[in-house]
Amino acid sequence: MKLNDIALGLLVFLAGLAVFASSWGYSTLPNQSYGANTMPLAVGMLGMVTGLALGVQGVVQRRTIGPVPWAQVQRWLRSPRHVLSLVLLMGLGVAYILVAPVIGFLLAAFLVMLPLMRLGGTTWLNAIIVSALTAVILQLIFGRLLMVPLPRGPLSFGWL
Amino acid sequence: MQVLMDAFGHVFQWHVLLVIVLAAAFGMLVGAIPGLTATMATSLLVPLTFFMDPVPAVATIVTATAMAIFAGDIPGALLRIPGTPSSAAYVDDSYILSRQGRANDALGASLFFSVLGGTIGTIVLVVSAPQLAEIALNFTSFEYFWLVMLGLFCATFVSPGTPTRGLIALFLGLGFAMVGQTNPTGEPRYTFGSIELMAGIQFIPAMIGLFAMSEVMRFYAHPFQNQKPAGVKGPILRQQFGVLRRYPVQALRGSAVGTAIGILPGAGADIAAWISYAVSKRFSRKPKEFGKGSIEGLVEAGSANNASVSASWVPALVFGIPGDSITAIAIGVLYIKGINPGPTIFLTQPDIIYAVFIVFFLALLLMLPLGWITIRAAGLLLAIPPRVLMPIILMCCVTGAYAINNSAAGILIMLCFGVLGFIMAENDIPVAPVILGLVLGPMLEENFVNSMIKANGNFGAFFERPISAALGVFTIAVLLMPIIRLIMRKQRIKSES
Numbered sequence: 001m002k003l004n005d006i007a008l009g010l011l012v013f014l015a016g017l018a019v020f021a022s023s024w025g026y027s028t029l030p031n032q033s034y035g036a037n038t039m040p041l042a043v044g045m046l047g048m049v050t051g052l053a054l055g056v057q058g059v060v061q062r063r064t065i066g067p068v069p070w071a072q073v074q075r076w077l078r079s080p081r082h083v084l085s086l087v088l089l090m091g092l093g094v095a096y097i098l099v100a101p102v103i104g105f106l107l108a109a110f111l112v113m114l115p116l117m118r119l120g121g122t123t124w125l126n127a128i129i130v131s132a133l134t135a136v137i138l139q140l141i142f143g144r145l146l147m148v149p150l151p152r153g154p155l156s157f158g159w160l
Numbered sequence: 161m162q163v164l165m166d167a168f169g170h171v172f173q174w175h176v177l178l179v180i181v182l183a184a185a186f187g188m189l190v191g192a193i194p195g196l197t198a199t200m201a202t203s204l205l206v207p208l209t210f211f212m213d214p215v216p217a218v219a220t221i222v223t224a225t226a227m228a229i230f231a232g233d234i235p236g237a238l239l240r241i242p243g244t245p246s247s248a249a250y251v252d253d254s255y256i257l258s259r260q261g262r263a264n265d266a267l268g269a270s271l272f273f274s275v276l277g278g279t280i281g282t283i284v285l286v287v288s289a290p291q292l293a294e295i296a297l298n299f300t301s302f303e304y305f306w307l308v309m310l311g312l313f314c315a316t317f318v319s320p321g322t323p324t325r326g327l328i329a330l331f332l333g334l335g336f337a338m339v340g341q342t343n344p345t346g347e348p349r350y351t352f353g354s355i356e357l358m359a360g361i362q363f364i365p366a367m368i369g370l371f372a373m374s375e376v377m378r379f380y381a382h383p384f385q386n387q388k389p390a391g392v393k394g395p396i397l398r399q400q401f402g403v404l405r406r407y408p409v410q411a412l413r414g415s416a417v418g419t420a421i422g423i424l425p426g427a428g429a430d431i432a433a434w435i436s437y438a439v440s441k442r443f444s445r446k447p448k449e450f451g452k453g454s455i456e457g458l459v460e461a462g463s464a465n466n467a468s469v470s471a472s473w474v475p476a477l478v479f480g481i482p483g484d485s486i487t488a489i490a491i492g493v494l495y496i497k498g499i500n501p502g503p504t505i506f507l508t509q510p511d512i513i514y515a516v517f518i519v520f521f522l523a524l525l526l527m528l529p530l531g532w533i534t535i536r537a538a539g540l541l542l543a544i545p546p547r548v549l550m551p552i553i554l555m556c557c558v559t560g561a562y563a564i565n566n567s568a569a570g571i572l573i574m575l576c577f578g579v580l581g582f583i584m585a586e587n588d589i590p591v592a593p594v595i596l597g598l599v600l601g602p603m604l605e606e607n608f609v610n611s612m613i614k615a616n617g618n619f620g621a622f623f624e625r626p627i628s629a630a631l632g633v634f635t636i637a638v639l640l641m642p643i644i645r646l647i648m649r650k651q652r653i654k655s656e657s
Contacts, residue, residue, distance in 0.1 A: 002587050034612050036345040039605045043334045050327040076381040085380040093575045097568045113551040120547025134552050138559050146211040148563040
């Protein structure tokens with residue numbers, strides 16, 4: 001979704017304001033006017049000024065070119081298939097975090113890649129072969145070669 | 161001399177050489193595949209470098225980047241899809257040449273002049289970095305403050321999109337840099353009670369999310385299918401000496417402009433290519449041929465983007481301020497390895513620096529044969545369907561983000577930054593300033609607070625030392641540039657009407 005300049009400017013201004021306001025919660029160095037609060041103060045101001053500048057740009061654009069919708073809905077957002085693809089992609093990422101400690105890296109990686117390959121239209125056979133091979137190669141590179149303690153599961157035996 | 165021998169000793173070990181060859185092949189592969197950028201190649205490699213010694217770690221990044229920037233020209237010439245943004249400036253020329261059956265001429269020129277530009281950029285790096293480091297040894301927090309500001313604003317104002325959108329990215333980057341306990345008083349800031357966030361936002365998962373995960377998301381939102389290109393026929397390199405004899409000025413000017421832009425903190429290969437292409441057109445005797453199959457533009461811009469890759473390491477190594485998003489990543493890696501880039505590194509670890517220089521030359525030497533093979537195998541490479549590639553990249557992102565701290569928090573950060581990168585791209589907000597803000601934010605804070613304490617709160621002290629004053633004036637000029645340009649444009653419109 002693409003916001004217009006006024007909406008985006010407002011959002012950035014509010015974020016800047018929040019950062020600016022939060023700076024009061026942080027202290028300074030003893031006997032100094034500077035400390036943990038300095039950066040939030042400056043960054044908050046940067047956000048507010050940027051948001052304001054973008055908002056003004058949006059207002060000027062509105063006057064010269066005409067009204068621009070607050071938010072432009074891109075084509076993919078109107079296609080349930082594409083929205084579902086993105087939801088599935090993120091869902092699989094989160095699912096990996098949850099299930100990998102239980103079923104192990106090999107199986108979890110395979111189960112994350114397989115539906116995504118199928119979603120793109122890869123044949124079952126190719127999807128299974130490529131997903132399995134990738135999972136094994138990643139396990140060998142990270143798990144064996146670099147000694148990263150990837151989650152182990154029922155398939156973790158021998159050199160895997 | 162002993163330092164140089166040590167440097168050769170660091171590089172000429174079988175495992176370092178193997179790492180260089182593998183990184184080169186990986187860089188070629190990623191650069192040649194449309195949709196995968198040089199920055200993505202670097203970010204996917206960083207988790208691996210985490211487990212290496214400093215020299216092979218930096219060698220991996222240097223080699224992969226140089227290769228990816230060249231290889232980006234291959235899908236540009238054969239499919240009119242630039243493999244990396246730095247190939248976009250002359251994509252029309254190389255594509256038209258390919259359609260005329262001269263793909264070998266176009267890609268040969270890209271390869272030959274990439275090596276030439278890269279060599280000139282590297283020579284400038286080798287010669288100027290130690291000299292600059294000697295000057296930089298006298299720098300105090302005042303000079304560093306302005307250098308960081310200059311890097312941040314250059315990156316913001318020269319990135320694609322409007323300056324205000326660049327500033328939004330900078331705001332986000334600096335905002336994320338504030339998270340954690342690394343601040344003057346050491347109190348937890350924006351951690352929301354999370355222990356994971358105490359040390360700040362993990363840089364590598366954030367970067368993998370911004371550059372690689374967002375690309376995977378973009379594919380599922382806007383899927384595309386690679387077309388099958390024809391293979392490249394005819395000699396590739398033989399005729400390039402003739403091209404060099406015809407366009408020596410262009411090759412040198414492209415390399416010089418690329419080097420100068422690379423040295424500027426915050427500007428990288430993409431900008432170097434665009435500016436060089438425009439300069440070439442401006443001084444050409446045949447400007448009308450540009451965009452219609454001009455070898456001249458290709459020579460100049462092709463030299464420029466690779467020259468800037470080497471030159472962008474000058475500010476990175478000398479001041480610790482990245483020249484572009486790739487060196488920002490490299491600096492992050494150096495810090496993780498316990499090497500603090502800056503002028504003192506030339507005194508404390510000169511062997512490491514010279515080893516990096518040797519790696520640059522080795523990478524360029526490798527580029528010729530590997531580039532030749534990649535051009536010949538382009539038909540096969542470009543046929544790899546993205547629908548198979550993207551799930552593999554997702555898994556590489558997940559494993560890489562986990563491997564940094566062996567914690568699922570890294571994966572979560574990577575996913576969040578992936579969504580952020582995706583939303584930013586949808587709203588035409590550049591991503592590079594976020595990563596520069598994240599890397600330079602702590603440095604900015606430290607140098608500003610230290611300077612203000614030293615100066616007793618007098619901001620005028622930032623203009624009291626000559627170099628600091630010059631850097632300050634230059635930074636303010638860069639900051640005011642968009643406003644000056646806007647006023648000039650308005651006056652032009654007024655006078656025309």
